[in-house]
Amino acid sequence: MTKTPIKINEYFIVKGDFLEMIYSPPLLAEVGNLRVELRKELNHSRPHLHVIKKCGKSEYGVSLALDNLDVLAGSENIERFDRREYEAVLNFIIENLELFEKVYKTLRGI
Amino acid sequence: MTRAKKDILKKAMGDFDKYKGGTNVDPKESSIDSSSLQVDLQNSFDHIFPELIKKEKHRKHVIFDDDVFRMYESICKSSGAGFSSLINSALRNFAKEKFNSSSNDPVSELLSLRNRERELLKEIKELDLVEELNSRL
Numbered sequence: 579m580t581k582t583p584i585k586i587n588e589y590f591i592v593k594g595d596f597l598e599m600i601y602s603p604p605l606l607a608e609v610g611n612l613r614v615e616l617r618k619e620l621n622h623s624r625p626h627l628h629v630i631k632k633c634g635k636s637e638y639g640v641s642l643a644l645d646n647l648d649v650l651a652g653s654e655n656i657e658r659f660d661r662r663e664y665e666a667v668l669n670f671i672i673e674n675l676e677l678f679e680k681v682y683k684t685l686r687g688i
Numbered sequence: 689m690t691r692a693k694k695d696i697l698k699k700a701m702g703d704f705d706k707y708k709g710g711t712n713v714d715p716k717e718s719s720i721d722s723s724s725l726q727v728d729l730q731n732s733f734d735h736i737f738p739e740l741i742k743k744e745k746h747r748k749h750v751i752f753d754d755d756v757f758r759m760y761e762s763i764c765k766s767s768g769a770g771f772s773s774l775i776n777s778a779l780r781n782f783a784k785e786k787f788n789s790s791s792n793d794p795v796s797e798l799l800s801l802r803n804r805e806r807e808l809l810k811e812i813k814e815l816d817l818v819e820e821l822n823s824r825l
Contacts, residue, residue, distance in 0.1 A: 606740075607732035609725060611717060614733075633717040647700040649707065656704055657712040662722035664709055668700050670729040672693045677733075681740045 606678065612667065616681055617641075625682045626650050629667055631658055644678060647671065 606614045611632040625644040638655035
């Protein structure tokens, strides 16, 4: 008989106010109107981060590969980011890449 | 910052230029002090990180037999229930049933005693006690 692997929880929703905030969606950091999220789903076939900038009622997101920060999606939204702002976010990500990978492995149960 | 990390940053900032970064910035939405932004992001992450890596906070992956999975998947589709809630519910019922059938449950214990009593009466009836008594007399 064949076995079907099923991943029960793709969106790591955990009960509890504080944990809800962290896991749904999986937030890494938030400052003002900027958020950095780690996505567990493999819709780009690679582990990736979302850098999201909220402007009024709109949100502009860029998906970056976790290994080398390739732009996987949202390249049209980069124009919304100030240069120094974007560089600061990238510096933050690069300094913590190993830890993000550790979190990613934990989230995927690897 | 290591050489490799510097290279990644250089390439990523190259992408920023390539995709015309910074050309459509709303000044009202860029009031964050970018000089302290990295530090603020780090502080935010440091606060969240200990919770994120707690393995017990994350649900585990499990592997089902194919037929079991298909049955549950079909129930989910027809009832509109979520897969994990259905599985959790089935597991809860299983645990409850197990608990109720344990010897700690008085009703269950009484039922099993009655069953045993019936079995013993049946065995007694099958024995030819009259013949046994006659032989002893």
